[in-house]
Amino acid sequence: MELIDIVQGINGILWSYVLIFLLCGTGIYFTFRLKFVQLRKFGDACRHAFGGITLFGEKAGKEGMTSFQSLATAIAAQVGTGNLAGAATAIASGGPGAIFWMWISAFFGMSTIFAEAVLAQIYKERDVDGQIVGGPAYYIHKGFGSRGLAVFFSVAIIIALGFIGNMVQSNSISDAFQTAFNMPSLYVGIGLAVLAGLIFFGGISRIASFTEKVVPLMALLYIIGGVVVLVMNIDMIIPAFKMIFVGAFNPRAATGGLIGATVKEAMRYGVARGLFSNEAGMGSTPHAHAVAKVDHPAEQGLMAIIGVFIDTFIVLNITAFVIFVTGSLDGQTTGIALTQGAFTKAFGGFGNTFVAICLFFFAFSTVIGWYFFGEANIRYLFGLKGLTPYRILVMIFIVLGSTLKVNLVWELADTFNGLMVIPNLIAVLGLAKVVSKALNEYEYDKQGYLKPKESEA
Secondary structure, eight states, X not given: OOXXXXXXXXXXXXXXXXXXXXXXXXXXXXXXXXXXXXXXXXXXXXXXXXXXXXSSOOOOBTTBBOHHHHHHHHHHHHSSHIIIIIHHHHHHHHOTHXXXXXXXXXXXXXXXXXXXXXXXXXXXXXXTTSOXXXXXXXXXXXXXXXXXXXXXXXXXXXXXXXXXXXXHHHHHHHHHHHHHHOOOHHHHHHHHHHHHHHHHTTHHHHHHHHHHHHHHHHHHHHHHHHHHHHHHTGGGHHHHHHHHHHHHHOHHHHTTTXXXXXXXXXXXXXXXXXXXXXXXXXXXXXXXXXXXXXXXXXXXXXXXXXXXXXXXXXXXXXXXXXXXXXXXXXXXXXXXXXXXXXXXXXXXXXXXXXXXXXXXXXXXXXXXXXXXXHHHHHHHHHGGGGHHHXXXXXXXXXXXXXXXXXXXXXXXXXXXXXXXXXXXXXXXXXXHHHHHHHHHHHHHOTTOOOOOOTTTO
């Protein structure tokens, strides 16, 4: 039995049963407990997010980042290969209905990510270097009271994102560049590692400066390109919606038997790729939201909601609908090749180049975001002495990822993503009262909230 068969077997159990119920269940629980905060406060969330947009915000440092820089860093991690290659993989494996289950998981995930961001703000602290740090390891340890779960989470996320996850990003970039420009994968991986290292060693200020400039521009570029394709094929948009809704409950009928998926597979790939894309409940983005300089923890919770909305309901949908309206789904092509094929049908030879360029920015920004999330956990486990070895190891994994088979890399990513979800959601559910209290106080009196004393935290 090959390694990929073993990994797929583990993922079959993890994602077909355990995590679908845990992720969706947590999202449903917080949606009702917080009285549909993702709908009630969506207007406020938009004002917070888009009212503070700037490409040249104040320099980040030991006191943290601006709220928008934190959101940009979170979106840098969220909007990556999951939106281009991952969405295509979900459609090829689970049929068009996988997109419906992505929508469902993202809607409920908005309330989960709100809770994560609020807790990250409440339980953030200063490390030995005087820098503001935070994230699940901190609220699992300080709030939930479990050092063991916090350590397990930290180890899992360092492996899942810093190492395996960044292999996925470099793998997709190298594959796209090989297709578009016939560039050797190894050379692409080395180039990525060098560029990433320049930012890694620049610390939080360089990371914040990079994300606040690159994220808005890269998202706008891809959205414009996608909208042009949709306008060119506007008569196919309604049939695309039909494929999604029919495929959610009858995958074979949606594609005339082209995709032989079951409803369970549509749900499994929709939720798994949805999580990989928007990261709600995974415990990754709270690291960015923890270091935001805001007046109230709930404000950053609202920003986190916008991150999921942009990732899934805008960028990921662009990919899905471009694939559907161009008739690119053939039952064989998957991953970034399917997305490139769809844009090539619309733009001709420029389609490959367009996707390769977009994917570079999407995936490279994710590398930076995921590095930052891993760094927070290196600081938690090892302090400052662990930073240099971690940075070097991430660069090595970026090079390795560019040369591996895509299926194995994606399956490994699913496994380790799943392992980090479990301790995070245990703590988030256990601290639900803290989240509810914070939201209630914010809604009652936006100026009257006081952070809990250290003895209470």
